[in-house]
Amino acid sequence: GWLDVTVAIDRLEFSRDRQSVVVHIIVDEGPLWRVGSLAIEGLDPENLAADQDLLFESDELLALTELQPGVPFERARITHDKTVLMRFYGERGYLEQRYFEDDRAGGARFLEPDVTYDWQAHEAHVTYRLVQGRKRFIGEVKVNGNTYTADKVIRRELDFMPGELANIQQIERGLARVRGTGFFEDPYDPTHIPPIVVFQMDEQDPDTIDVEYRLSEGRVVDFNISGGVASDSGIVGLITLSMRNFAIANPPSGLFSAPGEIYRKEAFHGNGEQFALDLSPGSEVSFWRVMYAFPDVLGTHHDRYMVRAEALGRDRRYNSHDETRDQASLTIARLFGAGDFSLRMGPRWSSINISALSDLANSPSTLVNSVGTTDMRGLSLDMRYSQLDNRRSPRDGSHYRLGNTFYGGPLGGDQDFLKTEFEYKRYFQLGDDTEDVRPGFYLGAAAGVSQIFGDTSQVHYSERFFLGGTSLRGFDYRGVGPMGGSYSLGGESMARATIEYRYPIYTTPIAGTSRRQEMFRLLTFVDAGVLGLDEWSLDADDVRASVGFGFGLVTPLPLTFNFGFPFLDQDGDRQETFSFSLDMFR
Incomplete structure (x- = not known):
């Protein structure tokens, strides 16, 4: 809005050795120009000098604009208004010309505004000029x-x-x-x-x-021998074979030709299925996993059925005990439309062994009562709604999940309880809509409750809710009370929330386009959470919370460093200021 600004060099001040100079600059801002009026007119695409009636009410279009009478006359507001007006038309079939390869297509265009300046009042009278195109x-x-x-x-x-x-x-x-x-x-x-x-x-x-x-076929077959370290799981090695665009019905022509055909995407490729085989030895956590998913069993494209099978084993050494888990699950999902909303259900089986308590006298009762091998048989029912701009690295959109797993009862097993969890994630960006990379916020919330029935007196220790580590930064993994001796009792009820501001600090161009992608970011956050020892029993006085900051690499490798500082805690909580996650692929 400073249209009369003048900038001039006042003087140059050299050092005695003439090796450096201080440049003194004078800036005269002048008066701030404001918008006196704003109008929108349509133009004939065949003759831009001739007017054309607007296809939509002028008041409806003006309500979308940031440039309004009385506000500073700023180019950024005009750029914003161009974006929202072209999107308004585009959502109603009047597509913008920039999407067409043929200049004769007659798409919608936002031309340079017509501006009349009132030099006495320092006001700009603006007329937006739209070539509206045709409905397609x-x-x-x-x-x-x-x-x-x-x-x-x-x-x-x-x-x-x-x-x-x-x-x-x-x-x-x-x-x-x-x-x-x-x-x-x-x-x-x-x-x-x-x-x-x-x-x-x-x-x-x-x-x-x-x-x-x-499109251009991407990298969908990853065979990695990698290593990493994370504050929640210690040092780990990882041998993984991941095929994200798998096709089980397209095998290689021969055993010896298989590696080359798979690498060239001529075998086991192209049907959108997923296959993963993981093996990970580690200092604190070791696991293996086999997973296969078929996204469209009946070939309906829309309103499709998906089948997913998974088996895994995990051996984890906690400070308090050792835990071994073997698990298998089968999920059948109905994805509605293009898959934004889905219902998922299926059986699952787990065998959990808790042993090697490090300090029996100071171990929580919930842990002591879970020692030994426990079999769990359950049936899960999940509902999900997800509308994210990118499922792999979201920057805008929302995600909801309501999960229920019924254990025991007529299904058998050693535990009878119903575990319900709700999760919400919201991403949104700030700043100019025309920028590819912008700062933004991430909001997250989750809640859960486990309800026992039948002969079960308490929920198994491995299935209780815990907070700390990446779920509540500033606290040690499973370091949030209520405590039983030196360790957390775990909760049958849980709620947590986070708000995170993300600011990009370095971007790189995307090949073949004028777009850019984020590489490094800074972030600040506030985390809060609470556990309840019994079902449906959360007390606001028991809330823990922390504030902190972090930085990390966004792509191609995930690397994040967090520094959390609790400002609401309780006696016995274990704090951990620094936490990080680092993957190193070779």
Whole structure:
């Protein structure tokens, strides 16, 4: 808004040895210019000198703008208004010209505003000039560049069909889902071009467009021998084979040709299935895992059924005891639409052995009563709703999960209880919508309760709720009371929340585009949580909370350092200021 600003060099002040100089600059800001009025007009796309009636009420459009009478006249506000107005039109079928490859497509455009200056009142009278384009409908939906991946894998991520109104929000959300699969990205190759979407006009019917998603096969087969260290789990090694775009019905042609065909994506690739095989020896935690998931059993694309099977074993050495867990689960999920909302259910079995109590006299009663081997048989039912801009690295959107697992009763096993958990995550960005990388907030909340029935007198120690470590920074892992001797009793009720401000400090360009991606970030946070010894028994006086900061690498390797400082704690809590997670791949 400082349109009359003048900047001039006052003088140069050299050092005696003439090796350095101090530059003195004079800045005269002048008066602050404000917006006197704002209007919006439509222009004839064939003759920009001629007006065209607005397709929507002027008051409706003006309500979307940040540039309003009385506010400072700032370029940033105009840039924001361009984005929101073009999106408003795009969600109603009037697509912006920049998405079209053909300059003759006649898409919507936001032209340079017409500004009249009142030099006496220092006011700017602004008129936004819009070329509104025409309402478009979808013709073909094309997918190109998926050399080895089946079309159906991409199309099930899209929630629009030919013949429907071309809604830019739906089209871009489909692009975000395709990117979020990770099938067409390679974080280790800086020249890899991520998926994009373009529109092609039908010359026979200008009201119809073809939507084309352009892809390039990414890195989806990872075989890693890696090591890492984390404050919650100590030093670990990891041997992992992960295939994110697996195809079990596409085996290699021979045993000796298998490695080459898999590497070239000619075998075990292209159907969107997932397969993982992990083996991890560690100083405090050792585990193995086998997982397979088929995302579309019946081939319906939308409203599909997914099947997921997993088996794992984990051996963990706590300060208080040793715990060995063997577990298997089968999940059948119904994903509605393109999968934003889903229902999941299936059986699970666990065998848990607790042994080697380090200090029986100072061990909590909940732990002592759980010593030995316990079999658990359960049935889970989950509901999830997720609408994130990127499932792998979200920056905007929300995620909800309500999970219930029924153990024992007619299913058998040594424990009878119902475990219910709720989780909420919200991501949103601040600043100019036109920027690729922006600061933002992450809000998280979770709550849980375990309710016993039948012959069970208390929930098994391994299935109780705990706080500390990454779940409540500033406190040691499982370091939050109520305490029993030297260790946490664990809770049958739990609630926690976090708010985190994330600020990018370094970005890099994305190959083949004008976009940028975040590499390093700073963050500040406030965490809070509370445990209740019994079901439905949370006391506000028992809340623990901490404040802190951190920094980390975002891509391609996850690395985060956190420094937490409790300001609400209780006697017996174990504190830990510094926590971190580091993965080192070779």
